[in-house]
Amino acid sequence: MAAARYIAIEGPIGVGKTSLARRLADSLKGELLLERADENPFLERFYADPRGTALPVQLFFLFQRARQLEELRQADMFADVRVADFVMDKDRLFAELTLDRHELDLYDRVAASLAIEAPPPDLVVYLQAPVDTLLSRVARRGIGYEQQMGRRYLERLTDAYARFFHAWQASPLLVVNAAVLDPVHNEDHYQLLLAEIDRTRSGRHFFNPLASALA
Secondary structure: OOOOOEEEEEOOOOOOHHHHHHHHHHHOOOEEEOOOHHHOOOHHHHHHOHHHHHHHHHHHHHHHHHHHHHHHHHOOOOOOOEEEOOOHHHHHHHHHHHOOHHHHHHHHHHHHHHOOOOOOOOEEEEEEOOHHHHHHHHHHHOOHHHHHOOHHHHHHHHHHHHHHHHOOOOOOEEEEEOOOOOOOOOHHHHHHHHHHHHHOOOOEEEEOOOHHHHO
């Protein structure tokens, strides 16, 4: 298999996927595709009132994904490397986590009407970290509405991601222990991960370097 031309970075809130996607796109001189969560006008209210705003949050993201997919289709997929901080399929992961069964049924009906068929990435890099690490990073980056996020929500989210990628078969998958690896702020760590990304051409791989190797 040739080197990946479309790479998606994924993982729960606070794990560092957007920062890594930015750095990777810069290294590979590729186009950066961002989730643009800050465009969702319901997201801030969701953290204060999850039950009252879960459905509009998810529907906004669903329509946003459809628009991003159309942009992706119109682009020349063979011209450049593209690095995204999301996979299209993860929308339903959040929908299942936040919606009740009636809302989820409506969400599925809307999704079916949009007929979203996303091209699979050539490689998905799934970043994992313990909940305590995620909470610490969320607090450190200081986005106001995220500070209302409860520990229980992050626990459920990390579990949902683990199940989601346990069943993932759409493309090669590199699972990275982002608790001990800091590819955003540490150049040596980044180069280790970059080499691992370059080597991963098929199947499922786990990158969990010993702490001693990262000193």
